Amino acid sequence: MTERDTDAASDIDLVRRAQAEDIDAFCLLAERYARRIYLLAAHYCRNPQDAEDLSQEVWLKAYQAVQTFRFDSSFYTWLRRITINAFLNHRRSSFFRRNGQTMSVQLLQIDSEEQQVFFESSSRSQENIYNKLLFESVVNALAELTPAQRLAFLLRHYEGMTYEEIATAMNCSIGTVKKGVWRAIGKLRARLSPESDAQETLTSLASEY
Amino acid sequence: MHNCKETREIFTELLLDGMDFRSDQALSAELSRCSDCRSEFEVLSATLRLTNRLGETAAPAEDYWTGYHSKLRQSLVKAQAESSTSRAKAQRHKDELGPLFEPLRPRAGTSLFARFFKTTVPVPLPLAVAVIAAAALFLSLVIPFAIRTARKDVQQPNTTTVVRVPVEVPVVQEKPAEKIITRIVYRDRLVVKATTPAKDATRAESTFAKSQSEAMPSSLAGFKPSDEVKLTVIKGGVPNEK
Numbered sequence: 001m002t003e004r005d006t007d008a009a010s011d012i013d014l015v016r017r018a019q020a021e022d023i024d025a026f027c028l029l030a031e032r033y034a035r036r037i038y039l040l041a042a043h044y045c046r047n048p049q050d051a052e053d054l055s056q057e058v059w060l061k062a063y064q065a066v067q068t069f070r071f072d073s074s075f076y077t078w079l080r081r082i083t084i085n086a087f088l089n090h091r092r093s094s095f096f097r098r099n100g101q102t103m104s105v106q107l108l109q110i111d112s113e114e115q116q117v118f119f120e121s122s123s124r125s126q127e128n129i130y131n132k133l134l135f136e137s138v139v140n141a142l143a144e145l146t147p148a149q150r151l152a153f154l155l156r157h158y159e160g161m162t163y164e165e166i167a168t169a170m171n172c173s174i175g176t177v178k179k180g181v182w183r184a185i186g187k188l189r190a191r192l193s194p195e196s197d198a199q200e201t202l203t204s205l206a207s208e209y
Numbered sequence: 210m211h212n213c214k215e216t217r218e219i220f221t222e223l224l225l226d227g228m229d230f231r232s233d234q235a236l237s238a239e240l241s242r243c244s245d246c247r248s249e250f251e252v253l254s255a256t257l258r259l260t261n262r263l264g265e266t267a268a269p270a271e272d273y274w275t276g277y278h279s280k281l282r283q284s285l286v287k288a289q290a291e292s293s294t295s296r297a298k299a300q301r302h303k304d305e306l307g308p309l310f311e312p313l314r315p316r317a318g319t320s321l322f323a324r325f326f327k328t329t330v331p332v333p334l335p336l337a338v339a340v341i342a343a344a345a346l347f348l349s350l351v352i353p354f355a356i357r358t359a360r361k362d363v364q365q366p367n368t369t370t371v372v373r374v375p376v377e378v379p380v381v382q383e384k385p386a387e388k389i390i391t392r393i394v395y396r397d398r399l400v401v402k403a404t405t406p407a408k409d410a411t412r413a414e415s416t417f418a419k420s421q422s423e424a425m426p427s428s429l430a431g432f433k434p435s436d437e438v439k440l441t442v443i444k445g446g447v448p449n450e451k
Contacts, residue, residue: 192256
């Protein structure tokens with residue numbers, strides 16, 4: 001199979017091959033959706049190492065459960081359901097026990113070691129600083145939410161899911177989902193408002209749009 | 210009429226959906242009427258755009274994904290190996306125990322009921338001997354007991370068991386009525402007008418004879434009346450009886 005054929009292979013074909021224990025096919029699926037899953041995990045965990053572990057766990061669970069995929073929805077919808085369950089069941093072991101005080105330590109680590117992990121390599125160092133401040137503000141705002149509220153906001157904002165879909169996936173009421181999303185928006189707005197410390201970042205970056 | 214709360218809810222949902230407010234003329238009209246809503250919309254729009262931008266900028270660099278996918282591949286290979294091992298173990302158990310249940314597997318044309326009575330199952334000899342011995346022991350214990358029970362039932366059909374239990378019952382015993390015997394002895398009055406000593410002696414003898422005759426109440430022989438009346442009362446008599 002040539003590379004062009006691989007690119008053109010549909011998710012269904014790859015899933016069928018993965019169900020026949022073809023690891024290469026499953027890795028191709030992972031390459032297609034790994035970024036989305038990782039970003040969700042990064043916002044949910046607010047820590048790159050936890051995000052990597054959690055996203056890897058999601059892919060491992062997906063591979064173990066791929067035999068149960070019945071092709072009644074898209075692969076990504078099915079994968080997102082596994083992701084949500086993995087997020088909700090994820091043990092609050094390492095980062096989830098941390099509080100806002102450790103966030104600055106984490107940001108220092110990003111400065112020294114994982115800058116390339118979190119931010120695309122760019123010649124504009126000023127933008128990286130803005131991004132860093134912005135990330136800190138958003139992460140701090142999301143840290144004030146419960147994991148369920150944070151997940152509801154991520155699914156609504158980044159995944160574009162409706163309230164009904166989120167409520168079904170998270171096994172809760174629509175009102176609970178709406179409350180979580182609006183609470184997250186309120187926190188973000190307070191953190192990124194002109195009165196906050198990130199005013200300059202907000203102003204400068206918003207002016208680009 | 211402009212409602213700030215409703216307007217903010219509407220544009221927040223539109224922003225979350227990634228829609229441009231300029232495409233919604235009704236919302237634009239509402240925002241043009243209220244400066245507070247307009248400023249709120251600007252702030253919220255900028256906030257959500259920034260979070261979107263964060264999603265883009267927080268993505269790891271391309272070289273990160275090489276290591277990520279190689280790590281994922283290793284995990285998948287390991288998981289597959291573990292799965293293969295567990296499947297092989299399950300298959301081994303199936304191969305060992307499978308022939309035992311092979312005759313009972315559903316087949317076309319024969320019912321399970323018919324197969325249940327026609328099927329022969331290979332059993333190891335020690336196990337068969339043990340099963341037969343246990344069955345024989347069970348029957349040797351159960352059958353005599355059953356026969357004994359049946360005989361008892363035949364000998365005593367519908368008999369009721371009488372149990373004798375001594376019970377002490379208080380009995381009121383009436384005192385025997387004691388009779389009072391009253392005897393009235395009449396004696397002839399003796400007119401003592403002129404008595405002589407000889408007569409006194411005779412009288413004494415007659416008194417003695419009388420006392421002797423009283424010892425024989427059943428017979429009045431030799432009874433001589435006297436002037437004295439002697440009343441004898443026997444104790445223990447009925448109180449009303451005099």
